[in-house]
Amino acid sequence: MASGTVYRRETPAGATSWVAHVTWQEGGRRRQSKRTYRTKKEAQQALAELIATHRTGTFVAPSRLTLRDYSVGWLAGLETQGRKASTLRGYRQVLDLYLLPRLGHVPLQDLRTPDFDKLYRDLLVGGSRNGGPLSMTSVHHVHAAANKMLNDAERKGLVTRNVARLADAPSLTTARAKAPEMQVWTPAELAGLLRSIEGHHNEALFLTIAMTGMRRSEAVGLRWCDVELTRGALVVSQAATQVDGVEQIDAPKSRRSRRVIDIDPATTAILQRYRASQRERLFMLGIPMQSDDRVFTTELGRPIRPDSVTQAFGRLVDATDLPRIRLHDLRHTHASQLLMAGVNVKVVSERLGHASVSFTLDTYAHVMPGQQAEAAAAVAALLGPG
Structure with missing residues (x-):
């Protein structure tokens, strides 16, 4: 059973503070904790909370471990759990750019929810690298990392509770609503690009992405x-990314991302010709082909780098009069055109490898405006003439 007291302490200079002093038995030995506060009321409240945690079995031993020092072991633990290298890189970037410069010096047990409220406000105002506002989506990712860190700290008994969980962070739904509208091509514009790259070494690559909606990592x-x-x-069974210049092969993004995608006869024919050409070229170079070789490679048969795919796409688009879109917007274009053609949203979701149909609906609902009118007409038809 824990017990304690609050007493006043004065410094030689005459400054006054209040100490919450708690004692308890642990492993046959007497333990104690002393924490200093500005006012008697704060010390009394802290004492009551500490004694209550002993009674409920949720007591956390006092520690001055900072967020920065904790993050080192936390990241190492994630790596031990087998987290993807790209996931670890994302967490490191969030920590190094946003969390640790502002809160890294603070002991875990001294962190408070208002600390994170202020962090998110500051980031939204001037958190980008150039001093401008950081997007709501990025701030949401910062919150997700902080929440994960402190959830793990709470689970391991390093803090009493995860104070980041209570912070006012932008929700992902709100962030997506405020994000710039996605850029997609019309069917005529997509056809224009495909005509412009006929015979190009990367024709099969970009045709496949455009006609399947595959992610860049999946195509690579x-x-x-x-x-x-x-x-x-x-069959989408693996994804290739690059972390610090080293290629990483992982399972696809989620369980639903492991999928089979049907392709049209024209795309199939292009891939057949591409494979024959690739086989002939590598044979001339004395490089034998294996069944597990990559589909899309350099001229020498080596795996292509993800960023080189993005750069090559940008150059091809710039050589046309088409509106400039990102490589990932080919995926959005594929989804949008399927939905506008009336393809069932569940089929589209499965084709894209989304985690859920609701995610597909949230992302692409704006390209299905006519379905509300069709639904209203269908209900009216069921009732018959009034």
Whole structure:
């Protein structure tokens, strides 16, 4: 059973503070904790909370471990758990750019919810690298990292509770609503790009992304053993990313991202010709092909780097009069055109490998404006003439 007292302490200079002193038995030994506060009321409140945690079995031993020092072991633990290298890189970037410069010096047990409220406000006002506002989506990611860190700290008994969980952070729904509208091409614009790259070394790559909605990492990681040309289908079974200049091969983004995507006859034919050309070129170079070789490679048959794919796409678009879009917008274009063509949203969601149909609806609801009118007309038709 814990007990304690509050007493006043004066410095030689005459300054006054109040100490909450708690004692308890642990492992047959007497333990104690002393914390200093500005006022008697604060010390009494802290004492009551400490004694209450002993009674409920939620007591956390006092520690001056800072957020910065804790983050080192936390990241190492995530790596031990087998988290993807790209995920770890994302956490490190959030820590190094946003969390640690502002709160890294603060002991974990001294962090308070208002600290995170202020952090998010400051980031939204001037948190970007150039001193401008940081997007709501980025601030949401900062909150997600902080929440994960302190959840783990609470689970391991390093803090009494996760104070970041209570902070006022932008929700992902709000962040997406405030984000710039996605850029997509019309069917005519997409056809224009595909015509402009006919015969280009990367024709098959960008045609495949455009006609399947695959993510860049999925296309870069695609192997010939994942391609069923006789059936007209691709199996998404791995994703290739690059972390600090080193390629990382991981499972796709989520369980639903592991999927089979049917491809149209024209795309199948292009891939067949591309494979024959690739095989002939590598044969001339004395490089044998294996079934697990990558589909999309350099001229020498080596795996392509993800960023080089993005750069190559940008150059091809710049060589046309088409509106400039990002490589990832080919995925948005694919989804938007399917939905506008009336394809069932569940089929579109499965094709894209989204975690849920609701995510697909939230992302692309704006491209289905006519369905509300169709629904109203359908209900009226059921009732018949009035």
